Amino acid sequence: MEEGARSCLLQSRSSLEQDIRASYLMDHMISDGVLTGDEEDRIRKQAAALLELLLRKDNQAYISFYNALVRESYGDLASLLHNSLPLVSPEAEKSFSDGGTRYVQAVLSEGGVPQRPVVFVSRPALVNRVREKLYRLQKEPGWVTVFGMAGSGKSVLAAEAVRDHALITECFPGGVHWLSIGQLDRADLLVRIQSLCFRLEQQSQEKDPSSSLHRPPGSLEEAKERLRFLMLRRYPRSLLILDDIWDSSVLRAFDIQCRVMLTTRDRSLADCVSGFKSEVAVESGLEEDQALEILALYVNGKPQRLPEQARSIVRECKGSPLVVSLIGALLREFPDRWAYYLHTLQQKKFKRIRKSSSYDYDALDQAMAASIQVLSEEHRELYIDLTVLEKDVKVPAKVLSVLWDLEPEEVEDVLQDFVNKSLLFRDCHHRPYLYYLHDLQLDFLAEMNRSGLESLHTKVVRQYQQRYSQGPPTSGDEECLYWFRFLTYHMAKANLTQELYSLMFSLDWVRTKAQIMGPAHLINDYVEYGAILDKENSEVRGHFQEFLSLNGHQLEQRPFPDVVQLALSQPDSSEVYRQALLQAQERATRGGLYLDWVNKSSLKSLSRLVVQPHQGSIYAACFSHDGTKIASCGSSKTLRVFKSTSGEKLLEIQAHDDEVLCCAFSPDDRLLATCSSDRKVKVWNVERGTLMRMFEEEHEEQVNHCQFTNTRRRLLLATCSNDKFMNTKLWNINKPSSQNTMFGHLEPVNHCCFSPDDAYLSTSSSDGTLKLWEVSSANEWKSIDVADMFPEQREQTAVMVKCSTWSADGRTIICAARNAVFVSVEEPALLCSVRNLKLSIIRQSMTTYVSSLQLWDIETSKKMADCSGHLSWVHGVQFSPDGSLLLSCSDDQTVRVWETNRVHTSSAVCLKRDSDVLFNNGDITVVAADNRNRLNGRTGAVMFQSEDQESRIRCTAICSQTSAVGLGREDGTIQVLEVPSGTSLATLQGHTRTVLHCQFTPEGHTLITSSEDTTIRVWRWRTGECVVLEGHKEQVRCFSLLTTSPSETHLLSWSFDGTIKVWDMSSGERLQDLVCHQGAVLACDVSPDGQLFATTSADKTAKVWTSASWECVRLLNGHQDCVRSCKFSWDGRRLATGDDNGEIRLWNMKDGTLLKICSSDNKDAMDSLHGGWVTDLHFSPDNTVLLSTGGYIKWWNVEKGEALQTFYPTGANLKRIHVSPDFSTFVTIDNIGILYVLKKVE
Secondary structure (H helix, E strand, C coil): CCHHHHHHHHHCHHHHHHHCCHHHHHHHHHHCCCCCHHHHHHHCCCHHHHHHHHCCCCHHHHHHHHHHHHHCCCHHHHHHHHCCCCCCCCCCCCCCCCCCCHHHHHHHHHCCCCCCCCCCCCCHHHHHHHHHHHHCCCCCCEEEEEECCCCCCHHHHHHHHCCCHHHHHHHCCCEEEEEEEECCCHHHHHHHHHHHHHHHHHHHHHHCCCCCCCCCCCCHHHHHHHHHHHHHHHCCCEEEEEEEECCHHHHHCCCCCCEEEEEECCCCHHHHCCCEEEEEECCCCCCHHHHHHHHHHHCCCCHHHCCHHHHHHHHHCCCCHHHHHHHHHHHHHCCCCHHHHHHHHHCCCHHHCECCCCCCCCEHHHHHHHHHHCCCHHHHHHHHHHHHCCCCCCEEHHHHHHHHCCCHHHHHHHHHHHHHCCCCEEECCCCCCEEECCHHHHHHHHHHCHHHHHHHHHHHHHHHHHHCCCCCCCCCCHHHHHHHHHHHHHHHHCCCHHHHHHHHCCHHHHHHHHHHHCHHHHHHHHHHCHHHHHHHHHHHHHHHHHHHHHHHHHHCCCCCCCHHHHHCCCCCCCHHHHHHHHHHHHHHCCCCCCEEECCHHHCCCCEEEEECCCCCCEEEEEECCCCCEEEEEECCCEEEEEECCCCCEEEEEECCCCCEEEEEECCCCCEEEEEECCCCEEEEECCCCEEEEEECCCCCCCEEEEEECCCCCCCCEEEEECCCCCCEEEECCCCCCCCEEECCCCCCEEEEEECCCCCEEEEEECCCEEEEEECCCCCEEEEEEHHHHCHHHHCCCCCCEEEEEECCCCCEEEEEECCEEEEEECCCCCCEEECCCCCCCCCCCCCCCCCCEEEEECCCCEEEEEECCCCCCEEEEEECCCCCEEEEEECCCCEEEEECCCCECCCCCCEEEEEEEEEECCEEEEEEEECCCCEEEEECEEEEECCCCCCCEEEEEEECCCCEEEEEECCCCEEEEECCCCCEEEEECCCCCCEEEEEECCCCCEEEEEECCCCEEEEECCCCEEEEECCCCCCCCEEEEEEEECCEEEEEEECCCCEEEEECCCCCCEEEEEECCCCCEEEEEECCCCCEEEEEECCCCEEEEECCCCCEEEEECCCCCCEEEEEECCCCCEEEEEECCCCEEEEECCCCCEEEEECCCCCCCCCCCCCCCCCEEEECCCCCEEEEECCCEEEEECCCCEEEEEECCCCCCCCCCEECCCCCEEEEECCCCCEEEEEECC
16 A cells, blocks of 8 residues: 555544444445455454554555445545545546546547446446456456346446456556447448447557558458457457347457457357356346436435335336336436336336337337347247246246156256346256246236237146146155146136136145145135135135135144144035045045044134244234234244235244344334344344344343334334333434433333324333323323222232223223223323223233133223134234234234134133043033033033032033032032032032042942042042041042952042052051152053053153052153153053153053154144143053044054044143043043044044
8 A cells, every 4th residue: 555545544543443334334345356255254343453454455445445435425534535545557546436537538438438327326246246357358368248138237337347447457458449239230240340440440540650541341251350450469458348249140250369348138159259258147137225226316316205106116127227227217307207107117018118218229128029039939939938937936947848848958958048148047046947037028928928828828737737647746846836836826817717626626735735835825825816716616715715724823733734634623514524524434444543523513713814933932913004914023033924814924034132022014014123132123124034224232121012103204113121211212213323212111111002193102111100202202291000000909019011002093092901901081191991801802902911812892891702712821912904803922823813803702611621521322421610610511512501600610520320420619519410400419518628530439329539638538429428538748639449359449549749549448548658759640540450550750750560569560761751641551561651741652561661652753833742741541442542632632553653643622731531432432622611522434
């Protein structure tokens, strides 16, 4: 670096270090080639390190640094360096940001290089790439090919690349000579070369008067030799630029061993010439910011002030420089025609986008057509077939091999020709390669072949049917994915309605496509082609769409579930169920196992869509303002955006370093804000998935909530956090720091919400207050002490205001705290409360911490609807903009969408899981408590229903000998009721705490109960006589009858105290007291012959004991979690044990060895192998099948340890399942109160 430049840098060092952001400047310097990626990593955004490195570099680095300062608006700092800008060569003048000097301008002017367009936006990365290739011509002749599709800006780029002082002086001191070619015949080409030769001779004579002019060459061969002589002898180190080459025969005329740069649409043209070759591909489109800058320059405005149609124009043409320039020039004359030109572009009326510059073609359609005309007739026909492709879709050669009925190798050769001519693009990041068209090319083809589109799509379908007549491809490769995604599209476009009906109303197609692509694409098909399908049968279309929408989260599971089994849970009237039943019956004849849910007719699902977008709890979900998208976030640290109609993923971002607590769309849906436990707030571009802004320095604790203003007039973002004082902030996303901070809350702020007109912001805090702030001034307007509404609880625990929301007219504000919702009307100081709601949902966006949602009418304080379906706490809800849909998200890892006009106050009985079942000659009697604490008995319909009990019912039992049922309550009372009248036969008092289990003896005269009070009681229930069995030190969860001989039956009990005790039921004598485990005993089972019994424990072990000596004969180790269940096979040869990790183990009782581990290949969404704990086990009578319950129900092949079938209940956490003696009927109740009676399909 020159001494003066170095000295200036040192003198200005302190000012530069203090003010510059190194990261902003380094991007420009890397583009200029004066910084490397490794150097950028070493600098680590530190200004001091950047300046230290600059002092060790040359003059070019100083100039690049100066230019970067100018570009980043550090004009005052750039002025400090300006007077010391170094001279890079003796002729050079001070360089400016474009690299041009008077010397450069003179050289390019003499060579006929076009000047910059009036409207010009730099593309530095591309320019540097071309310059890098040109530097390679410094020592030897060669060719640099700049190629790209029509209108991609190749010519402007080539001219810009040589507008560089260092490049010309070091590589091409002989000058730069530009020759525009285009589509020429031999005569025109001769004229062009004659003109070039004359110009070169004339310039040579001016420099050397002794040289003479020659007569013009008379033939191409003579012209080629004349040009060779001039370039090698008189201009030995010069660059010849050939612009817009179309034909290899034209290019051969310039194969004269000189330095050549050519622009072309056909990258393969240089293959016909000799010498060193390199190439630069020109992207088909500008970045959005660059394209907007061009439009702004044309209309003399600023990019940020352009109308919304400007962005739409750029997106519609994918940033094509040609289209942007043509439309910009038209707008300069007619600045109010933004909407007109956008509509013209959308309607593909390319002829109306006419010449307004020096471009060679009068209109956009002519530029497109010119590229196609150079193809051979055969290839032109094949290219027209590409009209059937969808925008932004990349296809493998195999798809076109089916379409064209050609070998894949032949297809690849044809596609290579298209790619070379810039008529097609190739994605080289995939193997095999994928091919795609630019939107403009596709639009042009569609317009050109409008009348033949239907027949082209028909051709696609017929070729597919011919190739895959035996069934669809299932390889899962790119070709297979294409057909599953787009076959329905081609059928619809071809108007092949019968084929479309047959395909989409087929459960086989649903199963195969869902397995390969997931359910979202399928749901999209039923939405997109609904109008066509409804002409055939709208009811059937609804059946399939509802099945997929409500079971989509199951179809995302791996291993993939049995679709036929899932479909058997559909209503009997459904076409999906009808097809599934036929398939299940056919497979059952071949040994398949399927279960029909025979009592499902009374159940109505209220969800419209269930999506599982994340692994882990979902803390927030929100609709976009147009209602078409949903964003969600949670403990997975990710942000996902998906379609609200189908759940199809549109965007997924690893958003934060910790849990993402909230997400919010901007009013125009272009931005998404997220906030996190990592204390950062981020703003994302929705379309690109790129980070636009990050605020990481002001919040010191986790950021709980974020929300944009409701209108676009003045875009602000509000955030609230767990900070002690500075916990609510307003941000202008165009500024690096917060615009305002609201002071007032002294505890964490949980939620913030703008009023509809954005005049006020409400904040809900753990300090028990709801505050309203004026947005314009950030001053507190009102403060409401919600904690005052809980005078009886305020002294004991703090009252947390969880959230708030505004009515649409802004006159009402609603907030939630504890188990109540408060509505403030007109005057915010007055609150009326809706109490005892279990903190539910009203017809505004509120947050709930229970698993069921409730809709309330604010004006009447009446509950309007129950929405049951979530299996865990619900963290957030939101109505769609039009109020027709309700969105909820939960710890159960699902997002549910509900139709508000379909949900209703449920009158269905929700049963508790503690139940008993009696199977009697094909009849099934179920007894269970319900959500109103009544005892229900049913054999299909409700057989009897007791009065409401005073205390919660915790267990039930059916007496098989008499028409009686027993129930145990939390207050320790046992009641025996007559069935079906419900008359009380006996009330038994004695237990002092909750009765956990009750059971009648086989003869029906005795009722045995166990309790949390550590005792067991044996009742002669008709007389009230009782024998108390005392000895356990902790609660007795369960017991079992132990028959050691035909005449002798004892009682076996187990407890959380780790012991097993054996009792004489008549006398109450304790016969055995066995200390079995170090942890709680969780389950026990007696072998069918009564000789053995097994125990399982929280200490992760199982043990087998003999009733002959009461000794442990087998210790079974291997489980990694609490062993919660066990069961002997009917022949006593095997023992099955299940643990809390979802794993089931099969043991050989002869020697205690492990036979099999029954488990899924992978953990499920609930981080379990069984959807939760394995709570119950049963063997089939022939010991070949094992039944298990957990989060769902599974049937296993005992010999192989492989799953035979899985039934997914609507709820989860099944406690127990009752099995008929013939192993054909199964009865259970899930955690949301749904009863399942399942029968094997025969």
